[in-house]
Amino acid sequence: MLKISIIIPLFNTEKFIARALESCIKQTYSNIEIIVVDDKSEDKSIEIVKQFCQTDERIHLIENDSNLGPFVCRNKGAIYANRGGGQILMFLDSDDTLEKNACEEVALSFQEEIDLCIFQFKRQEGERQYQENSWFNRDLSLNLDEFEKLWIDNGGSNLINSLCNKAFRTEIFIQNFEENLKNIQERLLMAEDAIVSVSYLSYVKKVRLLNQSLYIYYVNENSATQEKTNLSKIALYLQNLLFAINFLKHLPQIPLKSHNVFIGIAVCNLKIHYLDLQKSINKGFFCRLGLKIKRKRVKILKSRLLKSPF
Missing domain, CATH: 3.90.550.10 (Spore Coat Polysaccharide Biosynthesis Protein SpsA; Chain A)
Structure with a gap:
């Protein structure tokens, strides 16, 4: 066994x-x-x-x-x-x-x-x-x-x-x-x-x-609500997400095109999470507009990767 x-x-x-x-x-x-x-x-x-x-x-x-x-x-x-x-x-x-x-x-x-x-x-x-x-x-x-x-x-x-x-x-x-x-x-x-x-x-x-x-x-739900208002923890989460994005970008490549596309999409998902988290703590109109534009660009990149030929 x-x-x-x-x-x-x-x-x-x-x-x-x-x-x-x-x-x-x-x-x-x-x-x-x-x-x-x-x-x-x-x-x-x-x-x-x-x-x-x-x-x-x-x-x-x-x-x-x-x-x-x-x-x-x-x-x-x-x-x-x-x-x-x-x-x-x-x-x-x-x-x-x-x-x-x-x-x-x-x-x-x-x-x-x-x-x-x-x-x-x-x-x-x-x-x-x-x-x-x-x-x-x-x-x-x-x-x-x-x-x-x-x-x-x-x-x-x-x-x-x-x-x-x-x-x-x-x-x-x-x-x-x-x-x-x-x-x-x-x-x-x-x-x-x-x-x-x-x-x-x-x-x-x-x-x-x-x-x-x-x-x-x-x-x-209580824990989730508390975390949304804990700015120091959110700052650490943002730092973690940036670290993860950079880590995945520099992983050793393997000779499999689907795997490289897979990593690219995983990076896009992390970037979207990062931008959403930033938006949750930034209330300024122009700041939120800028984050919205960045998010849209990442979504477009992810869409292109999803359509990649293998």
Whole structure:
């Protein structure tokens, strides 16, 4: 049986971490380990995790000496998993959950000798749960060229960036970390998923698209509202987005035209996000007009890339 490592970055989610851990413990697939990386939490999150560790030996806790951010936490978890013989990596945010058959479906997919599995996910907003709109609607096994062309043909959605609706081959994830990510010093709170996902793809030969919702993303409206008014955090997000744009532009190229177009579209998506975030904090008429014009130019470039012949 393939060993699956579920990595959970943890920071101040005492209200939700038990729910996340329960969803891991109740998996129908047993050969798993749950790696919680605590990022210097200031609430009771870590005490809750330690209680779970006492009752399930598959749960491992790593404690950071300082707050380093989710990018570093995920990489720490991946390194730990690799040393412990983990073969597949999955990522779970500490306020979200996995469906109970998530690991079983992922393990079945990796029996096909794939390098990446992408599955659907649901959003939970209060009592309302719904499946996120996706760019694929059936199970498919594709080589990298076929996968990227399908994504491009379906509009180049920025949903490709998320780490939580994917499962990675640990060996390749570590290779990508060593060759592309290890020396990143930027404190990343936004766009780190794009950096990891897009750089990982250059090592991929075969992808499995799984048309099942295996992950539940919980929308915290209070948190989202607070972040919209936190100017220092927005400034860091803007800095992160600029870093990610520059990072993707300078990734080593591979001899596959679809991949270069793929990266170009991913960069456009990040630029659009950057401009939208800038617009949210700039209220001046001429400033907003300038941002609107820049956004339109990026959309035109993305449209041209989407129509690129291969």
